[in-house]
Amino acid sequence: MRIDCPCCGLRDNGEFTYLGDASPARPDGMDASPAAMLDYVYRRDNPAGPHRELWYHGAGCRSWLVVTRDTRTHDIAEVAFARDAARARDAEKAVP
C-alpha cells in the first residue's frame, strides 16, 4: 500500500503511522456528557468499505493526513491535510 502524501507524493505505508477513524469529534469541554465521551473515546463504526482515517507521515513531512481508504481492498480514494479538514470543521462551527 502506498499513500499519496499531498506534500511528498506517493510513499510506502511503512513511513506513516496510523491513529484511527477521523470522524469522531471531541465533545466540547464542560458540556461533554459521559455518554458523549464514551462514544468519542471507545465506540467506532468500523465500516467494511470507505473509511476516513488519520495517518501521520512521521518519516516524511510530519503532516497529519486524512486518508479515505476502502477497508476491504486498501484502495485509497482521497488524501488531504488533516489541518484543512479541522479548519473546515471549525469554520462550520463558527457560523452562528
Added chain:
Amino acid sequence: MRYSLLSVLQQAFKGQRDWTPQWRDAAPKASYDVIIVGGGGHGLATAYYLAEQHGIRNVAVLERSHVGSGNIGRNTTIVRSNYLLPGNVPFYEKSMQLWERLEQDINYNAMVSQRGVLNLYHTDGQRDAYARRGNGMRINGIDAELLDQDQVRAMVPFLDFDNARFPIQGGLLQRRGGTVRHDAVAWGYARAASDRGVDIIQNCAVTGIRRENGRVVGVDTTRGYIGAKKVGLAVAGASSQLAAMVDMRLPIESHVLTAFVSEGLKPLIDTVVTFGAGHFYVSQSDKGGLVFGGDIDGYNSYASRGNLATIEDVMEGGMALWPGLGRLRVLRHWGGVMDMSMDGSPIIDKTHIEGLYLNAGWCYGGFKATPASGFCFAHTIANDAPHALNAAFRLDRFATGAVIDEKGVGAQPNLH
C-alpha cells in the same frame, strides 16, 4: 463413530471403508432454542457446551462459509495462560485446563502439545516485569519459571544470545503452554456438537437480526428466516457489522494480522519462543514448517491480507532473534481479520437487547481462549447471566471504567 485405537485397527483391515462424515451438514429448521452465529472455534465450542453442560440441544450454528474457514483456521496455534490482570488470569487458566483434557472430552485428536511457551527478556527492566508477571501467575496457581541466560541457552542454543542491540538475558517459561492443531479444534468441536444434536449449517450468512417488542425473535439469512429464542454472536472480525444490524456501535476496530509458514524442516525447535525486544513468535508445526508471526498491520482492514511494511518488520524481528532464519524460504503467509477491542481484552456478555448475546473483541489472542470462551458464552446464554470467569468481560466496562488493559496503552486498538 467413536474414535479409538480399536476402530483405527479395524478400519486398517477393512480398507478404511467405513469412516463416516464427522458431522451432519444440516439444513436449517424453522426455529431453534439458540442460534449461534459464526461456525468458528468459539461458536462451535459454545454449541458443544450448550449441549453438553446445559442440556440445550435444539441449537444451530450458522456459518457464512464453511466450518473453520475463519480465524480458527488462520492462526499460529499457540496456547498459554501467562496473563497478569485479575479479569484475565482465571479465564485463561480455565482455558488451559480445558485444553489439557480436550481430547478426552470430545474424543478427538487435536494434537494438544504442551511444549512450553518461552517469553524472552532482553533488559533488566524487562526481567523485573517478567518476574512480576511470573509471580502473579504462581500466586494464582499457574506454572511459571524465570530462566537465566544459561537455562535458555540449554533449551534453544541457536538464538542470537549476544546480539549487540537485543542480547538475550533469559526468559519466562510456562511449561504447560504450547500448541494445538487449530483445524482439529474446529472439526473436533463440530463433531462433538453435532453428535449431541446441534445443527451445523454452512454457507448460511446472517443478513439481519429480527426483533419484536425489544426481544430477539430470529435471524434473516441467505437460506431464509430462522426463528430463535436466543441468538449468540461469535463472529470475531465481523462483530461490528453484525452489531450494526441492531444499531449497536462496538468498542472494536477490525485489523489484519499476518502469519507465516516456512518450508518444511527437520525437527529444529521444540518449544514456542517469543522475542521480547520486538514482536515475533515462532514454533514448529508437526509437518515441519516454522510457524511465525508478529504485529498486526495497524490500520482498519477487512481485506484478509497485509502489506509489505509489516512483513518486513516481522522478518527483522525474526532475524534479530534467530539469524539462522535468514536461510529459510517462506512458503506462504496469510492474513486474518481481528476484532481489536479498545482495551485489548474480549467481551462475553449479554447485550441491552433481550435474547441477544455477544462474544467479541478477541484481538489476536482468541485461539488460546477457544474452550473457555465456549464454556463461558454457553453459560451466559443458558443462564442469561455471565459465569464468574467472564464476569469481567462486560460490554459496559468501557462506560464504567473497569477496562482490562493488559498492555497499558489505552483506547488505541492498533497498539494492543
